Amino acid sequence: MQKSMEKIVALCKRRGIIFPSSEIYGGFANSYSYGPLGSEIKKNITDLWWKRFVRDRQDMVGIDGPILLHPKTWQASGHLDNFNDQLVDCKQCKTRFRADHLVESALDIDCEGLSDADVGKLIAENEIKCPQCGAQDWTAVRKFNLMFSTEMAKTGEESTAYLRPETAQAIFLDYKNVTDSTRVKLPFGIGQIGKAFRNEITPGNFIFRVIEFEQMEIEYFIRPDGWEKLFDEWFTAMKQWCADIGLSAKHLHDYEHPKEKLSHYSKRTIDIEYDFPFGKKELYGLAYRTDFDLSQHEKFSNQKLRWRDEGEEPFVPHVLEPTFGVDRTVLAILCEGYTEETLEDGSERTVLKLASAMAPVKVAIFPLMKKDALPEKAQEILKSLQPLGLIQYDDGGAIGKRYRRHDEIGTPVCVTVDYDSLKDDTVTIRDRDTMEQERIQISELKTVLEEKYFA
Numbered sequence: 001m002q003k004s005m006e007k008i009v010a011l012c013k014r015r016g017i018i019f020p021s022s023e024i025y026g027g028f029a030n031s032y033s034y035g036p037l038g039s040e041i042k043k044n045i046t047d048l049w050w051k052r053f054v055r056d057r058q059d060m061v062g063i064d065g066p067i068l069l070h071p072k073t074w075q076a077s078g079h080l081d082n083f084n085d086q087l088v089d090c091k092q093c094k095t096r097f098r099a100d101h102l103v104e105s106a107l108d109i110d111c112e113g114l115s116d117a118d119v120g121k122l123i124a125e126n127e128i129k130c131p132q133c134g135a136q137d138w139t140a141v142r143k144f145n146l147m148f149s150t151e152m153a154k155t156g157e158e159s160t161a162y163l164r165p166e167t168a169q170a171i172f173l174d175y176k177n178v179t180d181s182t183r184v185k186l187p188f189g190i191g192q193i194g195k196a197f198r199n200e201i202t203p204g205n206f207i208f209r210v211i212e213f214e215q216m217e218i219e220y221f222i223r224p225d226g227w228e229k230l231f232d233e234w235f236t237a238m239k240q241w242c243a244d245i246g247l248s249a250k251h252l253h254d255y256e257h258p259k260e261k262l263s264h265y266s267k268r269t270i271d272i273e274y275d276f277p278f279g280k281k282e283l284y285g286l287a288y289r290t291d292f293d294l295s296q297h298e299k300f301s302n303q304k305l306r307w308r309d310e311g312e313e314p315f316v317p318h319v320l321e322p323t324f325g326v327d328r329t330v331l332a333i334l335c336e337g338y339t340e341e342t343l344e345d346g347s348e349r350t351v352l353k354l355a356s357a358m359a360p361v362k363v364a365i366f367p368l369m370k371k372d373a374l375p376e377k378a379q380e381i382l383k384s385l386q387p388l389g390l391i392q393y394d395d396g397g398a399i400g401k402r403y404r405r406h407d408e409i410g411t412p413v414c415v416t417v418d419y420d421s422l423k424d425d426t427v428t429i430r431d432r433d434t435m436e437q438e439r440i441q442i443s444e445l446k447t448v449l450e451e452k453y454f455a
C-alpha cells in the first residue's frame with residue numbers, strides 16, 4: 001500500500017490529532033496545533049523518553065532551561081556566524097527559495113561548501129526557472145540566518161535576543177551548575193525536552209520541517225579516550241528506542257556524514273533516517289561534538305568549565321549528543337501505523353497500527369445501548385481501567401461504527417458492555433489489528449489488558 005501524506009494529514013485533522021494553526025485567521029504558514037489526541041501522542045513520546053533516558057538511568061539527570069539565553073551563547077556556539085541557509089527570491093512572484101535546493105533539484109549538484117556567488121552563477125548559467133511562476137528573474141543569492149531574533153526591553157549591545165534554535169546550548173550553559181549541585185560522575189548526561197525555533201526558508205511536508213518544534217536532547221559528557229565505544233552504545237540505545245515506539249527496522253536507515261560534510265563542531269555524526277512517504281529523511285542524529293561547545297563557552301564567558309578528579313589535571317569534557325525531534329517522531333509513528341485494509345466482506349477500513357505505548361486512547365468502552373444499567377456498568381469499568389492511561393467512553397452509533405472510529409485513532413482494544421455483562425459480569429474485548437473478539441470476566445479485565453497490551 002502506497003501511503004499518502006494527503007490521507008494522513010486529512011485523518012489528523014478529522015480525528016483531532018493535528019490541526020493547521022490559526023485557521024480562523026486563514027492559517028499561519030507551517031505552524032500546527034496538536035489537538036486532543038495529538039497532544040496525548042506527544043505526551044506518550046516525551047514521557048517514555050524522559051523515563052527511559054533520564055529517570056531510569058543512574059548516569060543521567062534532567063534540566064528544563066529557558067528558550068531565551070544570553071545572546072553571547074550564539075556567538076560562542078557559532079550559530080550567529082554559521083547557522084545560515086542560502087536564500088534567493090523570485091523577483092516576479094516574490095517566492096523565496098533555498099538557493100542550494102533549487103540547484104540540487106534542477107541539476108542534481110550538491111552545493112555543500114559552494115559560496116553564495118557560485119550558487120548564484122549556477123542558477124544563472126543553467127537558466128533555472130522559478131518552480132512557482134516559471135520566470136527567470138532572480139535576486140542575488142545571500143545568506144539568511146535561521147535564528148528568530150527578538151528585542152528585549154533593555155537597551156544596549158545585548159538587547160537583541162534569539163529564540164534558541166536547539167535545546168543543546170541551554171544544557172552547556174548549565175554544565176557548571178549541574179556539576180556543582182549534584183553528585184554526577186563522568187561519564188554522565190544531561191537531558192532536556194523543549195521547544196526550538198528555526199526561521200526555515202522552505203518548511204514543509206506537514207510537521208516534518210516546521211518553524212517551531214520540540215527536541216529531546218542529551219549532552220553526554222565523557223573523557224575523550226574511548227569515545228567510540230560510548231558512541232556505539234548510544235547508537236544502539238537510539239535504535240532500541242525506535243523499535244520500542246513501533247518503527248520497523250526496514251524503514252530505518254543509518255546515514256554516516258562524510259568527513260568533509262560534518263558540522264563545524266562534529267568529529268562524527270550519524271543520522272537515523274526514516275522512510276517517510278515523501279522520501280528517506282533525517283529522523284534523529286547522534287554527534288560526537290568533542291569539547292567544542294564547553295571550550296567555546298569557556299572562552300566567551302571567562303569561566304572554567306572543567307572536570308576535576310583527584311590527582312588529575314582538570315580538563316574540558318567531551319560530549320556525545322543523541323538528538324531526537326518530537327514532531328518527527330509523531331510523524332514517523334503516524335506514517336508507520338497508517339494502514340488501509342480491505343476486509344473479507346469487501347468493506348474498507350483505515351487503521352492506525354500504533355504501538356500501545358504510543359496510542360492516544362488506550363481502551364475504548366462501549367455500552368451496547370444508552371439505557372438500562374449498561375451506561376453505569378460501562379462507567380464503572382472505565383474507572384477501574386484508568387491507571388492504564390486515557391480510557392474513552394463511546395456510546396455514539398452502531399458498535400461497528402465505533403470500532404471504525406477507534407481503528408482510525410489507533411485504540412488498541414475496545415470493550416463492549418452488553419446485557420450478558422449485567423447477568424454474568426463478562427465483557428467482549430476486540431483487538432484493533434486482528435479484529436478478533438474474546439469474552440472475558442470483568443474481574444480479570446485489567447490484568448488481561450495489562451499483560452496483552454500494556455506490559
Ligand code: GAP
Nearest residue numbers: 166168208209210213283284285323324325328
Ligand atoms: N543539537 C543538535 C541539533 O539541533 P539538528 O539535526 O539540527 O541537530 C536535531 O536537529 C533534530 O531536531 C533533528 O534530527 C530533527 O528530528 C529535529 N528538527 C530539526 N529541525 C527541525 C524542523 N525545522 N522541524 C522539525 N524538526 C526539526
